[in-house]
Amino acid sequence: MFEYAPAPESRDIVDIRPSYGLFINGEWVEPQGEERHKTVNPATEEVLAEVAWAGEADVDRAVQAAAKAFPVWSAMPGAERAKYLFRIARIIQERARELAVLETLDNGKPIRESRDVDLPLVAAHFFYYAGWADKLAYAGFGPDPRPLGVAGQVIPWNFPLLMLAWKIAPALACGNTVVLKPAETTPLTALAFADICRQADLPPGVVNIVTGAGGTGAALVNHPGVDKVAFTGSTEVGRLIARSLAGTRKKLTLELGGKAANIVFDDAPLDQAVEGIVNGIFFNQGHVCCAGSRLLVQESIAADLLEALKRRLGTLRLGDPLDKNTDIGAINSAEQLAKIRELSEAGEAEGAERWSPACPIPDRGYWFPPTLFTGVAQSHRIAREEIFGPVLSVLTFRTPAEAVEKANNTPYGLSAGVWTEKASLMLWMASRLRAGVVWSNTFNRFDPASPFGGFKESGYGREGGRHGLEGYLAL
Known part of the structure; x- marks a missing residue:
């Protein structure tokens, strides 16, 4: 490195x-x-x-x-x-x-x-x-x-x-x-x-x-x-x-608010998907309404994807936001940092497994390391509530129908991402996801000519x- x-x-x-x-x-x-x-x-x-x-x-x-x-x-x-x-x-x-x-x-x-x-x-x-x-x-x-x-x-x-x-x-x-x-x-x-x-x-x-x-x-x-x-x-x-x-x-x-699902199928290009996941939740410290804060991975590739994702998180640099090399900046306020900590602690208390890369935290300011939770159930607070921070909840699915059901199992409906090389599957998913924006093999891509907004809450x-x-x- x-x-x-x-x-x-x-x-x-x-x-x-x-x-x-x-x-x-x-x-x-x-x-x-x-x-x-x-x-x-x-x-x-x-x-x-x-x-x-x-x-x-x-x-x-x-x-x-x-x-x-x-x-x-x-x-x-x-x-x-x-x-x-x-x-x-x-x-x-x-x-x-x-x-x-x-x-x-x-x-x-x-x-x-x-x-x-x-x-x-x-x-x-x-x-x-x-x-x-x-x-x-x-x-x-x-x-x-x-x-x-x-x-x-x-x-x-x-x-x-x-x-x-x-x-x-x-x-x-x-x-x-x-x-x-x-x-x-x-x-x-x-x-x-x-x-x-x-x-x-x-x-x-x-x-x-x-x-x-x-x-x-x-x-x-x-x-x-x-x-x-x-x-x-x-x-x-x-x-x-x-x-x-x-x-x-x-x-x-x-x-x-939002609680977007980033859905990765077993035919997705793994390295590209990992970059999309990182961009989806760690861009702007996760302070994004449409952040891909729920990762839904097809069960057959979950182990490989998590290994690659943890490896990638280990390369992220947290620190001085004015440094051009910095990937993860500061949390915006003490109040927001307290909310992120509270929900992360609730995730651990409810039985999810927490992981963060080795990450030195500066002495002053408001900071939170990039964090992911595995073993997450849909009933957990970290899977239901908007954390608005650099925290990713990982769930798995077996079939496209199960992925749709889990993705839509939220009061929010702002955005979603789908990762697959099958155009027919992409269109099938997009037509069933209750989200205002559905990204195809990308995430957090904006254009002034493209409308943005949500459903439900x-x-x-x-x-x-x-x-x-x-x-x-x-x-």
Whole structure:
């Protein structure tokens, strides 16, 4: 095995302010309340900045600014709106290295992922929806689709800038204005995006960024001036939002939790499948709604696959997220680390066998080694509950029908992966899996032109692709 010398990315490209206000009506403003909270680097527990938390009055200011900007923005020809989206995409490309470093500092994910996955996809989403802005009449939603108004958007901490792009790009392309609340632990790239909006000369009030925790999100979701709510996050919070909006005129899309099955048949190319399994659950420390957290292996190859998988896990490098050689970064917060530990301990207590490679853990920060459990029963908590960490539960099956039954035996339905060289088996499986996305001999592959979303407790509505426009149009 190769030994790698440290190859840290420089932080000098990032200029983090000591303190941030709110971005409302194209300007930085101070909140009306005094509440401020620190955002920290999860790899070192170093304080990065102090961030204002918006109260109800601040959210009201932001919604009013968005409502005031809506008539002008929505009346603008689609080709003109497209120019702004295209300009934002180009600025994101120009500032990609800075944004990648900032994302890694605030989130804990490896710089290799921020640089090579997140940022290219962020720019691609703005380019893609810039192309749709003047073609909405041909999207299949009627000859004259209209924007809804003010979109209130709440995004999670696992892909802060990418989730922002998934939300804001289609909303603006359709002619809506936006008030967005980033996650309380990862606000910095959303605040950097506010500067990008100014750099692109986006009209004031078209995009507003209000930072805060659950109270800020609730104030935004329940504000009477909001016409559309888009939320990505936990199923528990999604349920609360759905209840609070029931009976209102507001349009709602939810992208919630998942417990995806990654299904490997005996004819699958073993080494390729192992790479897909590793990418499926250990990418972004498992902080992925569609992570392949349940591995279903055909019984006849289970021993060989597990041997190859353990060998591969022994080569993963955990450590400094800014090091370009790092595979596994830091867990995003102390709270999330506690949840991962609790569920892993429950897995052992219920009789599953836990295994991790020899893995030195840094002294500071929030860390959890790549972990897999064998001897897992479908009744175990680790097979039913979303862990949202680098933990893989391994189950076996004998027949395709049994694989389908086990894969669908979950309240979630966001994604699945199937590994086989038989196209007929692949199609047979895909038609029976209750998952919004089914990957064929790959996993965690995203494209702005492809819709993404779930069934059951994984939410409703789609983001990405032509389908992603629907949630932002009055049909």
